[in-house]
Amino acid sequence: MKINPEIAKSFPDLYESALKYEERGRKNKLWQEQVQNELTLVGAEPNKVTWEFEIAEKHCNLIGNFHGGCVATVIDVCSSFAILTNQGKHKWQFVGVSTGLSVAYLNGMSPGQVARIECEVQHVGKSVGSVFTRVYNKEDNRLCYTSTHGKYRIDARL
Amino acid sequence: MKINPEIAKSFPDLYESALKYEERGRKNKLWQEQVQNELTLVGAEPNKVTWEFEIAEKHCNLIGNFHGGCVATVIDVCSSFAILTNQGKHKWQFVGVSTGLSVAYLNGMSPGQVARIECEVQHVGKSVGSVFTRVYNKEDNRLCYTSTHGKYRIDARL
Amino acid sequence: MKINPEIAKSFPDLYESALKYEERGRKNKLWQEQVQNELTLVGAEPNKVTWEFEIAEKHCNLIGNFHGGCVATVIDVCSSFAILTNQGKHKWQFVGVSTGLSVAYLNGMSPGQVARIECEVQHVGKSVGSVFTRVYNKEDNRLCYTSTHGKYRIDARL
Amino acid sequence: MKINPEIAKSFPDLYESALKYEERGRKNKLWQEQVQNELTLVGAEPNKVTWEFEIAEKHCNLIGNFHGGCVATVIDVCSSFAILTNQGKHKWQFVGVSTGLSVAYLNGMSPGQVARIECEVQHVGKSVGSVFTRVYNKEDNRLCYTSTHGKYRIDARL
Numbered sequence: 088m089k090i091n092p093e094i095a096k097s098f099p100d101l102y103e104s105a106l107k108y109e110e111r112g113r114k115n116k117l118w119q120e121q122v123q124n125e126l127t128l129v130g131a132e133p134n135k136v137t138w139e140f141e142i143a144e145k146h147c148n149l150i151g152n153f154h155g156g157c158v159a160t161v162i163d164v165c166s167s168f169a170i171l172t173n174q175g176k177h178k179w180q181f182v183g184v185s186t187g188l189s190v191a192y193l194n195g196m197s198p199g200q201v202a203r204i205e206c207e208v209q210h211v212g213k214s215v216g217s218v219f220t221r222v223y224n225k226e227d228n229r230l231c232y233t234s235t236h237g238k239y240r241i242d243a244r245l
Numbered sequence: 246m247k248i249n250p251e252i253a254k255s256f257p258d259l260y261e262s263a264l265k266y267e268e269r270g271r272k273n274k275l276w277q278e279q280v281q282n283e284l285t286l287v288g289a290e291p292n293k294v295t296w297e298f299e300i301a302e303k304h305c306n307l308i309g310n311f312h313g314g315c316v317a318t319v320i321d322v323c324s325s326f327a328i329l330t331n332q333g334k335h336k337w338q339f340v341g342v343s344t345g346l347s348v349a350y351l352n353g354m355s356p357g358q359v360a361r362i363e364c365e366v367q368h369v370g371k372s373v374g375s376v377f378t379r380v381y382n383k384e385d386n387r388l389c390y391t392s393t394h395g396k397y398r399i400d401a402r403l
Numbered sequence: 404m405k406i407n408p409e410i411a412k413s414f415p416d417l418y419e420s421a422l423k424y425e426e427r428g429r430k431n432k433l434w435q436e437q438v439q440n441e442l443t444l445v446g447a448e449p450n451k452v453t454w455e456f457e458i459a460e461k462h463c464n465l466i467g468n469f470h471g472g473c474v475a476t477v478i479d480v481c482s483s484f485a486i487l488t489n490q491g492k493h494k495w496q497f498v499g500v501s502t503g504l505s506v507a508y509l510n511g512m513s514p515g516q517v518a519r520i521e522c523e524v525q526h527v528g529k530s531v532g533s534v535f536t537r538v539y540n541k542e543d544n545r546l547c548y549t550s551t552h553g554k555y556r557i558d559a560r561l
Numbered sequence: 562m563k564i565n566p567e568i569a570k571s572f573p574d575l576y577e578s579a580l581k582y583e584e585r586g587r588k589n590k591l592w593q594e595q596v597q598n599e600l601t602l603v604g605a606e607p608n609k610v611t612w613e614f615e616i617a618e619k620h621c622n623l624i625g626n627f628h629g630g631c632v633a634t635v636i637d638v639c640s641s642f643a644i645l646t647n648q649g650k651h652k653w654q655f656v657g658v659s660t661g662l663s664v665a666y667l668n669g670m671s672p673g674q675v676a677r678i679e680c681e682v683q684h685v686g687k688s689v690g691s692v693f694t695r696v697y698n699k700e701d702n703r704l705c706y707t708s709t710h711g712k713y714r715i716d717a718r719l
Contacts, residue, residue: 189663189709191683191684191691191709191711193683193684193686193691194684209665209667209704209707210665210667210668210704212667217665217667217707219693219707230683230684233683233691233693233709235663235665235707235709237665
């Protein structure tokens, strides 16, 4: 995971969390290993983060398309961090756990293409939150996948 | 992927597809590689397949839970094959592509535990289909995840 | 709303809630008025309720199909009451509010047909719950709609 | 249903469809009757429509909140029309039928408040389409509900 260093200024919590995530992921054999090296956190603003992801063959299925489960994995990771850009009265310290993840597959993507992932926080309440994500093909700006991700706040366990 | 050989008798198409999937997946570096060795197709009946999946640490997140993206991946793979147990008037030759995958995360699971994955076909029409999946912890039969998977029929490309 | 009086014995809370709902709904002009007279709570068991709904023309759209918004309304009402059949350690006193409602439309239904609505509780936790619903055409047992309904516990406000 | 007459210039198909819908709805006792008088189509641009909806008590539940089933109904109606603003190569003549409707309930609304409903087309393909909707409280611009609506193309039946 590469992280735009500019983000440290405006969103120090997000920056620290992403760094720690990256570092721990490198030391352990975890699911995130399959996608973290290809992910770049390119931008953050209040209630929004933008990522890029380079699709390799190992992220694809037998017919050469970005695998639905890998799309879900990337969106799960990216949209969770969006929670940390919220600065409302219920600001969470951690990204929480998922209550639901729903992905719509609109257009396929292939190895070599770069996905631009825009995650918008829709709601951060006392205990539940929601993030909407759009995934575009960076080449032609075609909308390829969208997702709604429901989160549940947890105490510090990371 | 291990496949109960009994399935060859009642669902030869399903059996062949799963064999081919397994074989091709072994030769290529694809997304399915991350889950296929831990999957066993234990049973099939009309409009239903049952799988088991052994959760390893590599399928988990930083807090030691079965990763939401891996849950989605396993459900995507398992529920797709369910389509091939349908024998209605619109019987599909291939499992199609995903139009949507929606997962509800009810209870967490951990490395060492075995997930029992029950996929029920809800609808197989001329061009769209839907599969509902329940994932239980085999140990205590606790329902941990559920999912609705929307499929779209494609011509033979596998 | 008609309620099978047998239910009072095994699920007094559910019975009382349904009675009160019906009574208050009759006195006020509320959204539930559009569906409550056609609904019958036919059965209840732990974590499950079964309803029947008589589809009239006023529940349909311009092409004579059970309207997607009315399907959602009926499922919202029916699946909420299912929560009261849960007797786990987090038993809720009230049905809570919705966090999400997701409906899959598999086959259409028409005026004069009766829908059988089976709602199964998937999870009732300290603060969130989930109910899965299947709607069948009573005539031929065809599965027509399915739904996942996410609930959030609230303090007594009814 | 009120329709901004400006829309006739840029989107004659959308304008005609909405007029016809309104007119037929007035003559018949259909589900749309419960919401159509409170709906105004305020704007349209390529792949987007914006509506306003005045919430009355009859759209609410027993605790005085905009009823989840009525929210779903309004979104179903509004987002269907969005399909007619698409001018891509697969332009549909009719709005199609629903394959799925998924609503996230983020914040409640009450009688007397006005909802601003923004529907964005995400995909219009040869046979399936998808529309994402955001519902705001017009008063304070708070995001209250979001939805993903899956559509399936049909031949002319309206």
